[in-house]
Amino acid sequence: MDEVDRAIINGLQGGLPVCERPYLEAAQRIGIGEEDLIARLSRLLAEGVLTRIGPLFQIERIGGAFTLAALHAPQDSFDAVVAKVNALPEVAHNYARDHKLLNMWFVLATETPEEIDNVIGRIECDTGCEVFNFPKSREYFVELKFEA
Amino acid sequence: MNGSNSQFPDAPVVDAPIVDAIDRAIIVATQEGLPLVARPYHVLAEQLQLSAEEVMQRLRRMQDSGVIRRIGVVPNHYALGYRANGMSVWNVPDEQVDRLGEQVGKFDFVSHCYRRPRCLPQWPYNLFAMVHGKSRDEVEAKVEKIAGLLGEYALGHDILYSTRILKKTGLRLAGSSLKK
Numbered sequence: 001m002d003e004v005d006r007a008i009i010n011g012l013q014g015g016l017p018v019c020e021r022p023y024l025e026a027a028q029r030i031g032i033g034e035e036d037l038i039a040r041l042s043r044l045l046a047e048g049v050l051t052r053i054g055p056l057f058q059i060e061r062i063g064g065a066f067t068l069a070a071l072h073a074p075q076d077s078f079d080a081v082v083a084k085v086n087a088l089p090e091v092a093h094n095y096a097r098d099h100k101l102l103n104m105w106f107v108l109a110t111e112t113p114e115e116i117d118n119v120i121g122r123i124e125c126d127t128g129c130e131v132f133n134f135p136k137s138r139e140y141f142v143e144l145k146f147e148a
Numbered sequence: 149m150n151g152s153n154s155q156f157p158d159a160p161v162v163d164a165p166i167v168d169a170i171d172r173a174i175i176v177a178t179q180e181g182l183p184l185v186a187r188p189y190h191v192l193a194e195q196l197q198l199s200a201e202e203v204m205q206r207l208r209r210m211q212d213s214g215v216i217r218r219i220g221v222v223p224n225h226y227a228l229g230y231r232a233n234g235m236s237v238w239n240v241p242d243e244q245v246d247r248l249g250e251q252v253g254k255f256d257f258v259s260h261c262y263r264r265p266r267c268l269p270q271w272p273y274n275l276f277a278m279v280h281g282k283s284r285d286e287v288e289a290k291v292e293k294i295a296g297l298l299g300e301y302a303l304g305h306d307i308l309y310s311t312r313i314l315k316k317t318g319l320r321l322a323g324s325s326l327k328k
Contacts, residue, residue, distance in 0.1 A: 018189065050224065054179070082314050132270070
């Protein structure tokens with residue numbers, strides 16, 4: 001990664017315009033050519049520095065529902081619980097976290113709010129673990145921007 | 149034990165259809181990424197058999213309505229060296245949490261900040277602020293700044309570090325939902 005790559009990562013996290021040639025406009029802001037920008041974006045994607053390039057959606061705005069939920073998976077059956085939780089397509093992300101009580105945290109995404117309760121019931125039934133549900137009551141800030 | 153939406157009148161309205169079938173088709177076509185060509189919206193338009201003008205207009209409308217938060221590059225924060233990912237959780241008095249949550253969200257190192265229901269007695273925390281850093285020391289120094297801001301209103305807090313990503317498929321709208 002060089003300085004130009006860094007400028008791309010820092011400058012384009014929210015900066016692709018909706019216009020005929022968005023990469024050209026973005027490249028001009030950074031001070032490089034359009035083809036150079038496209039080549040660098042392809043490379044950064046291939047190297048895994050970028051996970052994607054495009055719109056970030058707030059899917060609950062179009063009628064879906066989300067929640068953050070957690071459970072305690074006992075140490076000796078942790079992997080089995082992971083397999084059961086991950087098997088459900090409604091589980092979008094799942095993280096192991098250091099905590100005495102709640103060591104597995106996952107995001108559920110469903111098409112309707114009612115389905116959230118069903119999925120939680122299903123996980124409790126499949127794993128035998130109590131699921132703690134932490135739906136968002138209010139959002140103060142969301143902006144996943146990282147400086148390279 | 150959960151907060152219900154009726155309790156929070158400004159929670160997202162989930163039954164308002166603000167996108168139609170064509171918008172959904174655009175979402176499905178772009179959720180894995182924009183084409184890396186000089187005229188990406190034209191390529192999309194061709195795939196979807198729409199005019200480029202319509203694709204761009206609809207994207208702008210979805211930006212205005214908040215369906216699209218932003219359009220840009222999405223870095224892999226691990227690849228950038230942000231290996232310490234701490235979910236800081238706080239017990240803040242209910243009558244103060246909104247005012248303080250707004251302020252915590254303004255720290256440039258906080259990537260997500262939400263109010264969530266407590267699950268008593270096991271879980272007393274109602275304010276969640278995600279803090280990323282290149283090391284746990286860096287995360288802890290940032291969490292100290294949050295503690296300083298909250299002052300006496302921080303009745304308790306904890307930091308839960310992620311130790312392993314178990315699944316990360318992202319939030320995907322299935323192409324089949326186009327049939328709706």
